[in-house]
Amino acid sequence: MSRKTLFDPAGPRTKRRHLAIEIVAGLALAALAYLMLATLTKKGVFSANAWAPFKELGLWKLLGEGLWNNIAAALVGMVLSLAVGCILAFGLVSTKSWLRRLSRIYTDVFSSIPLLLLLYFTSFGPAKLRTQVG
Numbered sequence: 435m436s437r438k439t440l441f442d443p444a445g446p447r448t449k450r451r452h453l454a455i456e457i458v459a460g461l462a463l464a465a466l467a468y469l470m471l472a473t474l475t476k477k478g479v480f481s482a483n484a485w486a487p488f489k490e491l492g493l494w495k496l497l498g499e500g501l502w503n504n505i506a507a508a509l510v511g512m513v514l515s516l517a518v519g520c521i522l523a524f525g526l527v528s529t530k531s532w533l534r535r536l537s538r539i540y541t542d543v544f545s546s547i548p549l550l551l552l553l554y555f556t557s558f559g560p561a562k563l564r565t566q567v568g
Contacts, residue, residue, distance in 0.1 A: 444452065478484060487493055525537030544552075 525533045
């Protein structure tokens, strides 16, 4: 049995060139990391005073509440997406042509809109509507 590959194996010159590129990239990343750490240390980010708010119990309560809200929102989103997905799946295999078309239109429209745009509208859209109505 022969193996098919998309390209020929690298020769000795290519291996040396790749090694040199890897070394240069590694040194550049190490220099960048050192520069970042030196700058952050100079600004006092790693001092004890910068981390003092994390000693407060109230902050940990707020962080825990935020974590719980995030988990709850994710669970609600999972359940709702499962329900909508099942309804659409049954609609797509339905014998009724109007239901099949409606499911196909909904699926095509929402699969064509980029996710970031949907997140933007669901995040900022209700707030804009609330300010205009109220």
